[in-house]
Amino acid sequence: MQTVRTSLPIIQRIRMLATTPRLDAGEKWRLRKNLPRSGNEYGPLTELPDWSYADGTPGPISRGQRKRNAMQKSIAARIERLLKEVDASKEKS
Numbered sequence: 170m171q172t173v174r175t176s177l178p179i180i181q182r183i184r185m186l187a188t189t190p191r192l193d194a195g196e197k198w199r200l201r202k203n204l205p206r207s208g209n210e211y212g213p214l215t216e217l218p219d220w221s222y223a224d225g226t227p228g229p230i231s232r233g234q235r236k237r238n239a240m241q242k243s244i245a246a247r248i249e250r251l252l253k254e255v256d257a258s259k260e261k262s
Contacts, residue, residue, distance in 0.1 A: 211237075215233075216234070
């Protein structure tokens with residue numbers, strides 16, 4: 170049995186290199202609209218648990234969710250402190 174070798178056309182033998190600029194999947198549009206840089210920085214897909222038990226109790230909180238919760242608590246504490254300062258300055262004047 171004799172095998173026949175066929176040569177591929179030159180276009181199929183050359184590895185193609187993309188020369189177009191990288192697309193950021195709407196990043197510039199979202200930034201112009203004062204939205205987050207990517208669609209998954211905050212919102213229900215990042216803030217809610219990934220799964221829950223059959224009885225409805227939520228699953229364990231992930232490391233990223235704990236980090237976001239700690240950041241939100243620190244921001245809330247700072248806002249509360251600054252609002253107290255504003256109220257105190259209003260009372261003085």
